[in-house]
Amino acid sequence: MRGTLFVVAAPSGAGKSSIVNACLARDSNIRLSISFTSRAARPGERHAEHYHFVSAEQFQQMVAKGDFFEHALVHGDWKGTAKQSVEPQLAAGHDVLLEIDWQGALQVRKQVPEAVSVFILPPSREALEERMRKRAQDSEETIQRRLSAAREEMSHYDEFDYVIVNEHFADAVSEMCAIFVASRLRRPMQQVRHGALIAALLAGDGSGS
Numbered sequence: 001m002r003g004t005l006f007v008v009a010a011p012s013g014a015g016k017s018s019i020v021n022a023c024l025a026r027d028s029n030i031r032l033s034i035s036f037t038s039r040a041a042r043p044g045e046r047h048a049e050h051y052h053f054v055s056a057e058q059f060q061q062m063v064a065k066g067d068f069f070e071h072a073l074v075h076g077d078w079k080g081t082a083k084q085s086v087e088p089q090l091a092a093g094h095d096v097l098l099e100i101d102w103q104g105a106l107q108v109r110k111q112v113p114e115a116v117s118v119f120i121l122p123p124s125r126e127a128l129e130e131r132m133r134k135r136a137q138d139s140e141e142t143i144q145r146r147l148s149a150a151r152e153e154m155s156h157y158d159e160f161d162y163v164i165v166n167e168h169f170a171d172a173v174s175e176m177c178a179i180f181v182a183s184r185l186r187r188p189m190q191q192v193r194h195g196a197l198i199a200a201l202l203a204g205d206g207s208g209s
Helices: 016-026 056-064 087-091 102-111 125-134 140-154 169-184 187-193 195-202
Strands: 005-009 030-032 068-074 077-082 095-099 116-121 162-165
Touching (some): 005 102, 016 095, 016 169, 056 068, 068 102, 077 102, 095 102, 125 140, 162 169
Parallel strands (some): 005 095, 005 116, 030 095, 116 162
C-alpha cells in the first residue's frame, strides 16, 4: 500500500522543525525527506541530517536535470525536495513528511492532490520575533527581512488542510501526531489495509440471514 505524503509549512521562527522532530521521535511510521538547499549551514547543522547543502550552481544543475519534486527560492536561497528522497519511500508504503515552505507546498499539491498539508502559526507576532532573536545567528537586517517575509507566508495558511497554533509546544506536537493517526484511519486507507478483514466480516454465513 502506498504511503501518505504529509506537507508541513510555517513561517520562519514558528517552531516547525522542533514540532516535526518531536513527532518523528514519537511516530516511527513517518520518514522525513531531507531537503536540498543552496545556503550555507548554520552552527550546529549537519549535512544530510538537517539539509543536503550544495552550491547554487549544483542546485541549478539538479533543476535542469528535473531532479526535484519541488523547489523554490526562499529568503534568497534555493530549497528543494529531490524526487529520489520521496517516491521510493512512498512506493514502499512509508509515510513521508516534507518540511517545506508554502511555495513548495503549492507545487506538491499540484502533483499529489491527495497529500495532507499542515500549516503552523505562531501565537502572536511578538512571539514570532522573540523566537527569531533567540537563535542569535542572524543579523538585525536578516531578522527584519524574515519578519516581513513571515507576514506574506502566513497569508497562505488557508491553502492547507490543517492549521496548528504553536502556543504550547507539547499541545502542538500532540495535535500534529493526531493528524498523522487520523489520516491513516481514513476509509480508503483502511479498506486497503484491512481488506481481508472487511471481506470476512461481510461474508454470508450460509444461513440465509
